Amino acid sequence: MIASDIRISVPFGAGRRKARSTGVGAGSGSWSRDYAHRVAVTDAAVVIVVVPAALLVRFGSDVFEYGAGIWLFAGGLVIAWKCALRTGQSYDRRIFGSGSQEYSRVATACFAVFGLLAIVDLLFQLGVARGFIAFALPVGTLVLLLSRWLWRKWLCRQRKTTGAKMDRVLVVGSETSAMSLVHRLINTPDLGYDVVGISVPSGSTADDASLTIGGNVIPVFGDFGDVAGAVTRASATVVAVTSAEALGHQAMQDLSWDLEGLSVDMVVSPGVIDIAGPRMLVRPVAGLPLLHIDKPQYEGANKARKSLVDWFGAVLLLMLLVPVMIAAAIAVKADSRGPVFYRATRVGLNNNTFRMWKFRSMVVGADRDRAGLADLDEGAGVLFKMREDPRVTRVGRFLRRYSIDELPQLFNVLDGSMSLVGPRPPLPDEVEHYDGRVARRMLVKPGLTGLWQVSGRSDLPWEEAVRLDLSYVENWSIMGDAVILWRTVRAVISKDGAY
Incomplete structure (x- = not known):
């Protein structure tokens, strides 16, 4: 998944011969x-x-x-x-x-x-x-x-x-094409890529200049005419090409040949983001490597397999968590007046609405009081969030901190309206503000947990939450779901972004 991996680059031609005496690439492997x-x-x-x-x-x-x-x-x-x-x-x-x-x-x-x-x-x-x-x-x-x-x-x-165990990346491309890649790599050091420089088109900047991308100063190592030399000067171990069309086919081939003896990997950005490797296939057509991107697979065997995992997983979790849910129900009832459960209308698969189960964590009538708190909204985009929401009860604050209030959503998983893993279930008024891009979230069932849950929850800005949801929709897999479920345990224990 893009939250923890670089999905916008694919292997193009990586030479792994012994490094030359120049020392370039000697530390890469x-x-x-x-x-x-x-x-x-x-x-x-x-x-x-x-x-x-x-x-x-x-x-x-x-x-x-x-x-x-x-x-x-x-x-x-x-x-x-x-x-x-x-x-x-x-x-x-x-x-x-x-x-x-x-x-x-x-x-x-x-x-x-x-x-x-x-x-x-x-x-x-x-x-x-x-x-x-x-x-x-x-x-x-x-x-x-x-x-x-x-x-x-x-x-x-x-x-x-410590910054150790990193590959030194030289980006080859214009500032515009390199911006997304550089920003993503710098902000996710656990991916293991340290951007050490950039080679730019001829005449765009002086050799000794630097570029500022996303607040980060990136040294410029020459232009497209001397990428191999730039690799030596930057001691790079990976060359990431983001402007393949500007280099041209012949130059790309020459570059891959030049890098073979340097023990340097070469990757090429195909110009699409948040698309996982399994959906990408490089097909040689008339001597040209064409990148084939498969459509997301939401139906057929994948859908049946995911539904089966959801049902058995929900049954198992309910059996294990019955004591916790009983204790939570008693605490909610004893703490404040009102029902134990709160059933909210949410929008699910294909924009169909359903009633989502939760333990009540707010006072009765909290929905009606939301308008009066609009000036205190700390959310982003169409979301409403408050760190110190006065409508939350004492028990509700504890339930939210450890995501216990969301456990009844396992009943939604059993009835098929939700999945164990998926995008965040949105409110109807949120969906009304969705544009065509954000609306792709509704192509799969919303989830009890998801990339948004393990990446910061309520602390995420709206744009990042949307990007994570779309990345999940585009690339979901059974193994990816298993990783998210595992990471959810850590996210719940750490309590980051829970309020």
Whole structure:
């Protein structure tokens, strides 16, 4: 997702030959190689522990009576599992620290190796696959994902606090075309890109000048005629082209050739934002690489799969949270006069209205008092927000701080009007002010949580909240939903933006 990943650039031509004696790019792969080695060692440790544990679960103490054959099988499984992680490109440096693709590749590799195990067991009647699948697959996959998450947190912390583990980016493009990319990279250091300079069109500025983009001063390293030289002077490890049309096809090809011997990655901005990698496909047509962007998939198997996950997830969460919801209902009733639940009209999929369940966190008649508080509005755009809203009850303030007031929305998930993850459910008067772009939020069901929930909640400006919702609508996936649900737990505990 764009909240945690750069989706506006795609690999174009990355040379990975040994760096020349100039030293350019010499540090580009050092941190990533070291990081990948650490992750690989951790993965190996997890697999080596999980596979024998699965044998003990499957056979108990009798496993030691099977002789060397069963241990050879276990060793083969360890090797196959590690090979699946390697061939599944889960150690690709380009996916470290951003987006859900890293987790998706790990999960895919795990299911692939156990699918192969099941086939081998069926063909040769080994009689061990069921025990392994029942224990090793879920436990091993979850522990591998957890270890990746911990390593990723460490990597992002290093990038934010010390500026280490970063790729040095030289942007090639005009100020106008580079503005969005530079601003996004500078404001999200956990992506691992440090903008060190920019090469601009000929004659647009002096060689020793600088450009100010979004309040950030970016040094200028020459023009389009000497990008390779600019890479050397800036000690860049990544070249990001944002003005491919200005360079021309021949110059782009020459540039990719020049960068091959420098061990420098080259990425090209296709000019569209908030579009995830799975929807992008580069197709060579008549010798030209054309970027094909698939339409968002809201129907068919994807819709059915998401609905199934929503229903089972809501049932499971309700079973786990029944004590919390009962305690919240008692507290609401004892704290102030009025009903336990508040049912608000919201707009959902395809602009259809529905009644959304919440624990009442305000005094009765709070809707009627909103007009009198208009001058104290701290929201942005069409939203109404107040940090110290006098209509909120004492219990309601606590419920809102930990998002407990939103738990009854699980009933909306069960009846199909909402999803576990999706855009924020808007009020009807908000939707009336939507333009055609913002209205795309209504192409999917609103969610109990979403990118807006894990990225600041009420502290977000209106424009950023809209961008996050649109990014989710354009790129939603099951793995992306899983990442958002995981991040929601941290957001609720931290209480950031909750009022």
